[in-house]
Amino acid sequence: MEIGQILSSKKLIVETLEQIKSRVEAAVSGAKIEIVQNPGPANQPSLLIDNEHAVAVASFLRDDPKLRLDFCSNATGVDWLDRTVKKMVKVKTIVEGVEKEVDQTTEEKIPGYLEAVYHLYSITHKHGPLIIRMRTADRADGARLPSLTPVWRSAEFQEREIFDLYGIRFDGHPDLRRILMWDEFVDHPMRKDYRDPDDYEYEPTPHDEVLERAKRHYAPRPQLDGAENIVAGGDALNR
Amino acid sequence: MTEAIDEGLRSELQRQGVWVTSMQELYNWGRRNSIWPLQFGLACCAIEMIATAASRYDIARFGGEIFRPSPRQADLMIVAGTVTKKMAPQIVRLYNQMPDPKYVISMGACAISGGPFKQGYNVLKGIDRYIPVDVYIPGCPPRPEALLHAFMELQRKIDSQKLTGDNKAEHLDPAQPSEFPVPAFGEHDLEPPANPSLFHPPKIERQ
Numbered sequence: 001m002e003i004g005q006i007l008s009s010k011k012l013i014v015e016t017l018e019q020i021k022s023r024v025e026a027a028v029s030g031a032k033i034e035i036v037q038n039p040g041p042a043n044q045p046s047l048l049i050d051n052e053h054a055v056a057v058a059s060f061l062r063d064d065p066k067l068r069l070d071f072c073s074n075a076t077g078v079d080w081l082d083r084t085v086k087k088m089v090k091v092k093t094i095v096e097g098v099e100k101e102v103d104q105t106t107e108e109k110i111p112g113y114l115e116a117v118y119h120l121y122s123i124t125h126k127h128g129p130l131i132i133r134m135r136t137a138d139r140a141d142g143a144r145l146p147s148l149t150p151v152w153r154s155a156e157f158q159e160r161e162i163f164d165l166y167g168i169r170f171d172g173h174p175d176l177r178r179i180l181m182w183d184e185f186v187d188h189p190m191r192k193d194y195r196d197p198d199d200y201e202y203e204p205t206p207h208d209e210v211l212e213r214a215k216r217h218y219a220p221r222p223q224l225d226g227a228e229n230i231v232a233g234g235d236a237l238n239r
Numbered sequence: 240m241t242e243a244i245d246e247g248l249r250s251e252l253q254r255q256g257v258w259v260t261s262m263q264e265l266y267n268w269g270r271r272n273s274i275w276p277l278q279f280g281l282a283c284c285a286i287e288m289i290a291t292a293a294s295r296y297d298i299a300r301f302g303g304e305i306f307r308p309s310p311r312q313a314d315l316m317i318v319a320g321t322v323t324k325k326m327a328p329q330i331v332r333l334y335n336q337m338p339d340p341k342y343v344i345s346m347g348a349c350a351i352s353g354g355p356f357k358q359g360y361n362v363l364k365g366i367d368r369y370i371p372v373d374v375y376i377p378g379c380p381p382r383p384e385a386l387l388h389a390f391m392e393l394q395r396k397i398d399s400q401k402l403t404g405d406n407k408a409e410h411l412d413p414a415q416p417s418e419f420p421v422p423a424f425g426e427h428d429l430e431p432p433a434n435p436s437l438f439h440p441p442k443i444e445r446q
Contacts, residue, residue, distance in 0.1 A: 181361065182325050182424040189360045196360035197428035202352075202440030210358060
């Protein structure tokens with residue numbers, strides 16, 4: 001078969017996510033699976049699988065004769081910071097002796113976590129993708145996930161990349177080292193709170209955030225800019 | 240010295256079949272017409288460098304076609320492409336391994352300043368933070384003609400280098416360094432982030 005035919009014969013998975021979810025939960029006892037809707041133009045909902053049974057669930061998805069998701073094409077990380085979700089809830093209250101429905105906003109605080117997302121395809125059945133996610137307990141010490149490299153070998157380098165850039169430690173990974181940055185590096189640059197090193201001493205055309213950071217290397221000019229614009233650490237490089 | 244000979248006398252002698260030259264002229268003539276570049280490329284600028292070396296642009300016309308796979312045999316380092324912070328120590332080490340006299344062409348926006356990746360955490364903001372650069376070529380990537388232009392500029396520079404006197408070439412002055420410290424991989428950045436004896440960012444006049 002030619003490559004064009006293979007690509008054009010690619011099709012979506014026949015089963016719905018709900019069917020896959022119920023079949024997986026029946027096959028792997030104790031597995032908890034949640035369907036994460038992803039409204040938007042792409043509209044790619046995914047399965048959130050629990051870390052404890054992740055390897056068993058992944059093995060099922062790979063080996064099940066109807067699914068045969070034998071190809072992990074992509075593994076990536078996502079950093080979710082702490083966030084608050086505002087919800088409008090209708091609450092029945094008694095106002096001036098009359099029962100009324102009143103809108104009330106409730107705030108839900110969701111602590112931050114890191115996520116690993118895998119895109120699965122089937123070479124055998126030429127269908128896909130099925131997207132699965134795993135979430136860490138928190139963004140610090142609990143950022144551990146089970147490695148899916150034993151299930152899909154192609155995840156090895158990509159899990160190393162996630163470890164390098166997001167700091168998720170994959171338990172069961174055969175060779176978990178940094179892959180892009182050097183071994184002595186301690187930061188995780190794709191995290192949203194990462195601060196890159198300050199080498200902004202020569203910016204010929206600075207603007208926006210770069211301008212703000214470059215200003216710290218300029219000599220303060222209080223008579224022109226006003227004293228309040230002097231930032232700490234200015235004149236660090238003999239300007 | 241060439242300056243010691245009257246140009247009119249020189250051309251008169253040449254007409255009579257006597258060719259007068261100086262040691263310096265002969266030496267620089269030989270050097271500038273056999274510049275051997277170090278064979279390595281870092282990114283898309285390397286593709287343009289390869290095109291420059293191939294038959295259409297043919298850097299052999301200027302004596303620069305012998306790309307050496309070893310720094311020990313190279314005269315010229317063409318830093319062609321993005322220098323990542325992970326690669327920078329290796330570049331400096333290769334430069335240190337080249338014998339004097341040695342020259343550096345910083346090819347393209349990335350090698351000059353980091354280019355489009357200037358604000359990236361992983362990209363060195365210009366190779367001149369660690370090694371001295373003789374010719375800068377702007378462009379993203381520069382066309383082969385631009386590299387040839389830079390090559391000819393370098394030949395002009397070599398031609399004008401003095402063998403004796405106070406302003407003789409750097410490689411003939413034992414006080415001038417020929418090796419530069421290799422930066423170490425630090426916890427957050429390369430250490431040091433620039434060689435302070437080498438890197439002097441131009442002062443920017445703010446309006």
